[in-house]
Amino acid sequence: MANSDEGQGATIYEVAQRAGVSIATVSRALRNTGPVSAGTREKVLRAVEELSFTPSRLGVSLAQGRHAANGIVFPDLSGPYFAEVLLGYEEVASELGRSVLILSTRGRAAVQDLVRDLVGRVDGMVIFGRTVEDAVVDEIVRSRTPLVLLARDPVERADAVCSENTSSAEALTAHLLGHGYSTFAMAGDDDGGDVTQRWTGVRRVLSDHGIRPPEPLPCEFTVEGGYEAGLTLLAGKAGKAGKAGRAGGAGRPQAVICADDQVALGVILAAEELGLDVPGDVAVTGWDDIMAARHARPALTTVRQPMRLLGASAARALDELIRGTRNVPKSEILPTQLIVRSSCGPHPLEEK
Amino acid sequence: MANSDEGQGATIYEVAQRAGVSIATVSRALRNTGPVSAGTREKVLRAVEELSFTPSRLGVSLAQGRHAANGIVFPDLSGPYFAEVLLGYEEVASELGRSVLILSTRGRAAVQDLVRDLVGRVDGMVIFGRTVEDAVVDEIVRSRTPLVLLARDPVERADAVCSENTSSAEALTAHLLGHGYSTFAMAGDDDGGDVTQRWTGVRRVLSDHGIRPPEPLPCEFTVEGGYEAGLTLLAGKAGKAGKAGRAGGAGRPQAVICADDQVALGVILAAEELGLDVPGDVAVTGWDDIMAARHARPALTTVRQPMRLLGASAARALDELIRGTRNVPKSEILPTQLIVRSSCGPHPLEEK
DNA sequence: TCGTTGAGTGTAAGCGCTTCCACTCGGCAG
């Protein structure tokens, strides 16, 4: 019988004593490192069982000089996007025998200290988007902590994983042009990362078609943010083709391209509020393909990101860095997919 | 100038040497424990600065016997529900100076080992729903690891935090009866936790009104699971009042009460597939009030859970347990709110 | 003038493990 409730857990010394061997032998028996006779191993295992011994993680980590844990830093966890990425990350990290520490920087003052603390707890980490100042990223890189940047521009000596943005944005824009729209608005400010790449694609295609790209209207990347932006953008009367459609005078755009799905959902809400029909009066598109996009009214045309895969890839890249399997940084770009639904209107060609 | 890129980070010994003092003094200066003269402190701080010294978390933890970290175990992170809870948890834990380790048990084989490992890395943990076998929970409790159970029936010597289920379920059911519905179906099997409580409320009200409660149709708590369930439940012709509506013969129910929003969204999809109008031909309700519920077509009548607060409360309860501020277990029940939208039909009384 | 005191500091003992090194002791070749 096990010693029923064993207070704080036995140490390797107690196991050694009970088994009548030295702690070195216990360690060897448990970790299969070095020779141990069958009889001794047996005794050790029995003692371990009886004391329900679990090696102290701290002791092990201190002695081995590794944590067997990874960190991940998020701007926010509230969106479905981050949650999905996190899921993919955790799954793979756990498979690889690493625990996962999370840190959300949302509205935090001392981000830098929090990140530093995190660094001290892990063997490597993933940093998401532009959650962390360049100086801090630089500090992490210099400390030789393996680092993977997710959805953020690459940095020397760190890996990067992101999803394709520009050409999908081009496809999306081309699709809208195919609908015959000619006045556009963009909701959601440049972020110097993913969103900026998307806008680049949009701008390029619009310019190529002789349409002057609108300035993106800054807004928070939430439903509420989108709602506010929507009210602003859709307030005017229907604008004429050719007049690039930043709201507040230029007239209501025919299509609003949103930085992500949440913003798009907010814009749709705003349209409803203003008595406008989507896509009848105005087309709206999102980005990410979160669950709500599929169930929204109208269902959202968007670009699907491989969110889970994004997290999984980051975890794998990090693992390589940590084990030293690879020491040249790599940059991975995952494909995205245009998902046409009804929020951009019945398409003259592609709809069957 | 700092020693530019400082390899693996200095130790307290190097700081002590550089400052010309002992490591004890360095520790005291840094942690403000015990007296240190102004001059000495100054020297120490300078040395720390120059070496960009950060105390090793492992060393500190080992010496102090605490991790300054909490764990949380999830069945899955994919749903918006869990992500929100996690966000609330992380936010508070971080405020309280604790890192957060996550563990998802979704489809994992060696859950028990993973949980055990987690226990060794934290000062306390939260376990979600029925992710973990009772035996393992018991083992954790016996190891004296502070434990908070989230949305799970209380256990001796552990805290519990959950949201109110039964009476909200009664309110929801009463609301549906107010619509005049008399044949019902329930989608999503008992789980021995939250969902069971919900069904208890539903059953009670139906029985009180002389309606024999249907058997819940088991399904996964995902959109896909709901879709499958919906196809089954809605396949028959409209049933007559009085015939309790488990599908497959008894006829199509007038209302489908779903275990959560994702299931409800799936049922709506199934209804659409079958050419049925929601709420015209069948009313559907969810539970949780995830983002998609608000944006769905039709918008989902549901019960809002304070997801963020759930996580935050768990974090606070755990903190009390860890610091020993409180040693009697407590059980907290957070209020929920019936959110009436259009998926249950235009209400004869409540709609204005 | 002589304890007494307490601020300021150093020494060293852990915390729980891993692992290098040295040692013992049969078995086996020379």
Added chain:
DNA sequence: CTGCCGAGTGGAAGCGCTTACACTCAACGA
């Protein structure tokens, strides 16, 4: 019979910190 080898084991040195305890020494009251 001696020497060598390797399997099996123990001793002990870390890993990087905190902290109890001991110590020094100037200031101060008696």
